[in-house]
């Protein structure tokens with residue numbers, strides 16, 4: 700597997716003071732129509748250990764069905780941790796709580812669910828969609844993604860047409876889609892010719908899917 704290890708290997712498996720660390724490390728890119736993305740590189744400590752634990756311990760199931768606002772082809776494995784369900788790694792609890800604390804003034808509520816997706820190789824992908832099953836259809840919200848394993852591109856394009864943008868999501872990186880992003884833009888993780896395994900953990904507020 701050729702993803703880069705973290706700087707934190709062997710160090711204490713805790714996040715630095717969340718507000719401080721996120722406030723310093725995040726870069727916000729405004730998109731059009733009130734959408735934006737925040738990116739923080741190398742955010743999650745011990746990403747190697749979290750990745751290995753998730754591969755082994757998450758009850759992965761195949762997903763290939765209708766989802767979001769249309770029928771999309773979804774070749775990847777998934778599992779969602781619902782509200783109150785224990786997460787499979789302590790660092791994910793820390794990450795979720797750090798995100799909730801940092802974004803509370805803007806979001807007004809905590810992140811409470813964790814959707815996990817396992818892209819086994821470059822053939823696994825998710826097609827263009829917005830997370831619009833719940834409140835994301837009509838309200839501003841946030842979806843915070845922690846990426847583990849091989850880097851993959853998150854592509855975003857305005858609904859109804861326009862130029863797309865792409866963010867590389869690397870091992871331990873944090874990418875947050877916010878504002879109107881779920882309803883005014885779409886996102887996708889396209890297939891690529893060569894990629895090793897990648898896991899995405901998406902933290903969402905209540906009733907955002």
Ligand SMILES: O=C(O)CCC(=O)C(=O)O
Nearest residue numbers: 816825830844886888899
């Ligand atoms: O793989 C990712 O990071 C994005 C996944 C996604 O957009 C979704 O599951 O709704």
Ligand SMILES: [Fe+2]
Nearest residue numbers: 828829830886
């Ligand atoms: Fe999505």
